[in-house]
Amino acid sequence: MYSINNPLKLKANKTYRLTTKEYKVLFDTHHVSLCLFCNRYLNDIEMARDVVQEIFIKVWNQKTVFKSQNTVKSYLYTAVKNRALDVLKSKRYKSKCDLSVEAIQSMETDSFFSTELVLQETARLVDHAVDTLPLRCKKIIKLSLLGYKNGEIANELEITLNTVKAQKKIAYRKLRFQLREHIALVAHIFLP
CATH class of the missing domain: 1.10.10 (Arc Repressor Mutant, subunit A)
Known part of the structure; x- marks a missing residue:
């Protein structure tokens, strides 16, 4: 049975390498909320989708090992945040948008990350419950x-x-x- 808290049904204190089926569940569960989360940094939904896709490909190719559902979520959101910040700092992207150094620095703060993470997780929980x-x-x-x-x-x-x-x-x-x-x-x- 699918659980809002543990869609992959991972047991605590055990390491996991995701199977193809678990990877699909992971993708289906988090893709939309990660794209919305990334879009809050980039303000470009297509670029946000590319960043999220890049992270999922990295997880698949590296056969990343996780200890629990929380580490999976934490890893994904942190990886997306870091990649989004890298994109914002890149010269190619800077020429496309008008973000100041201060704006990028404010997005790097833990409070911005925490707030965005809570908003996206809340949206995901509500969306699943409504469905x-x-x-x-x-x-x-x-x-x-x-x-x-x-x-x-x-x-x-x-x-x-x-x-x-x-x-x-x-x-x-x-x-x-x-x-x-x-x-x-x-x-x-x-x-x-």
């Missing part, structure tokens, strides 16, 4: 997360306003239960 909702609830919540008001959701999906409210109530109850261990991270998403 497990019943279809109608999922559609309503995805529109709500995109900023649609209840009336706009009702019009878009051609349902009543009361149905939207009832389905959101059901969805939030299920999401709270699914994300109960992570509620501090995701609370800001559900605040009005």
